[in-house]
Amino acid sequence: MKKKIGFLFILVLLAFCGSIMVGKTFFSFDLWLALWQQTATTSQSLIFFDFRLPRALLALIAGSAFGFSGFLLQGVTRNELADASILGINNGAGFCVMFYLGFYAQGSQLLPLIGTIGGLFAALLVYIVAYKYRQFLSMERVLLSGIAVNAGLASATLLLTVQLSKERYSFVTAWLSGSIWGTSWSQVLSLVPWVLILGLLAFWLTPWINLLGFGEEQAISLGVPLNFLRTCLLVLSVGLAASSVGYTGNLAFIGLLAPHIAKGLIGNESRSALLASGMIGAILVLVSDTIGRLLLQEGEVPAGIVIALIGAPYFLFLLLRQKKQG
Numbered sequence: 001m002k003k004k005i006g007f008l009f010i011l012v013l014l015a016f017c018g019s020i021m022v023g024k025t026f027f028s029f030d031l032w033l034a035l036w037q038q039t040a041t042t043s044q045s046l047i048f049f050d051f052r053l054p055r056a057l058l059a060l061i062a063g064s065a066f067g068f069s070g071f072l073l074q075g076v077t078r079n080e081l082a083d084a085s086i087l088g089i090n091n092g093a094g095f096c097v098m099f100y101l102g103f104y105a106q107g108s109q110l111l112p113l114i115g116t117i118g119g120l121f122a123a124l125l126v127y128i129v130a131y132k133y134r135q136f137l138s139m140e141r142v143l144l145s146g147i148a149v150n151a152g153l154a155s156a157t158l159l160l161t162v163q164l165s166k167e168r169y170s171f172v173t174a175w176l177s178g179s180i181w182g183t184s185w186s187q188v189l190s191l192v193p194w195v196l197i198l199g200l201l202a203f204w205l206t207p208w209i210n211l212l213g214f215g216e217e218q219a220i221s222l223g224v225p226l227n228f229l230r231t232c233l234l235v236l237s238v239g240l241a242a243s244s245v246g247y248t249g250n251l252a253f254i255g256l257l258a259p260h261i262a263k264g265l266i267g268n269e270s271r272s273a274l275l276a277s278g279m280i281g282a283i284l285v286l287v288s289d290t291i292g293r294l295l296l297q298e299g300e301v302p303a304g305i306v307i308a309l310i311g312a313p314y315f316l317f318l319l320l321r322q323k324k325q326g
Helices: 002-021 029-035 042-077 089-103 111-130 139-162 166-176 184-210 216-221 226-248 254-266 272-295 302-325
Strands: none
Touching: 002 042, 002 254, 002 272, 042 184, 042 216, 042 226, 042 254, 042 272, 089 139, 089 166, 089 226, 111 184, 139 166, 139 302, 166 184, 184 226, 184 272, 216 302, 254 272, 254 302, 272 302
16 A cells, blocks of 8 residues: 555656656756756746746646545545536636636636635535435435536536637636646645645545445444535535636546546555545646647647546546446
8 A cells, every 4th residue: 555655656756847847948857956056047947946846836736636626526426427527616616717817807816715616606506406305415416417517607608708808818718728837836825725724624534435335324323424524525525626726727537537546556445545546636637737738839738638638538438337337
């Protein structure tokens, strides 16, 4: 177990270093040494400290948050298809953030809060649609309701995009596609507390997730406060994903892929699997962002598009596998 976590940690470091090194200016280790000794040029220092380093840190933090969120969602719904992007949480956060960016400001440290409010609003809509009087909240209804709410929010976002001015249209559309370009230190510093606090709470609650696997009636007989536990886990998963959407856009399928890979390595729903999900999420975002810079000679492909090229086929594979098992 510890060896696998250590191996993932090394992969995170390699992906992080690769993200900093690759770009129009290649930062070799000799150049890193020159930066350390303060003998590099002003432009090299600017690119490294003001552009590459905060961008890589944001990809690391946001990727971990999406990985944690997907792990919690799949645990509480007991469904391997659950993901914040599929349940409408990312689109809810994106709608509120886009409305704010498109009509009020170009950037703000309030974006994680605005994204979280949008994500919670989407989760509330899913709950209202899935709720049935005097019945347990069926997780199958939650998933179906999430897909419907997701489609509705995506349509509303599209309509809102049409109303934007030409100056802000290109900025917002790039953000919606999951681009991490233009990350600043203020964004990194404002996102860290959200992910750190919510991540620690998720780490504390993770052992309770296994009790949900016993079924609703047996879990209640064991003294598990089922509705309270589900609510806490759902709020944490929404907060982790939605706060990150504020700065990264809709990075879909990270919360789907990361927990599956983590459980394949670790084998159960434990704190080690949660940590592995976060690290794999960070690796996926870092590598996707790096690949996106290499695909085009001029400009770059947003990380969200690179991830979707992998995540969408995998989602269809899981959907077909569940259909055969059912």
